[in-house]
Amino acid sequence: MFAERCGVKKLTQYNYEKSERHPDAGYLIAAKALGVDLNYVMTGERSDEASALDVVRDEEEATLLTTFRHIPGETREVAQRTLAAMAEKKAARHRA
Structure with a gap:
């Protein structure tokens, strides 16, 4: 489960998704390590890094x-x- 991999409980994840709570730095670092584009999470715009990862060469x-x-x-x-x-x-x- 994503919440567990980021070090939080399911309810905490739910609260983040409903904007009832805001994640701390530890959560964001863990999410980034799982491949989450933090720029997209914060701004709604994909980072250049995420765009590059969407490209498969062959x-x-x-x-x-x-x-x-x-x-x-x-x-x-x-x-x-x-x-x-x-x-x-x-x-x-x-x-x-």
Whole structure:
């Protein structure tokens, strides 16, 4: 559940969505880590970063993204760490 992943209870999330309460910085940081475009949440306008994320270069990237979206959260974290480590390893080779 989104509320839990942001560190709040379901009722708190409901209150945020109904504008009865405003989220604190910790909640917003957690939401951003989950991919929420905070600029859009605050202003209704997408940030350049979010627009860039909406672009998929080819079918291979589309397949990767679709697969990623359908795996459970814990598996996503493993996939993210694995891909980040592989990218860093490649970057380190290029720096050497």
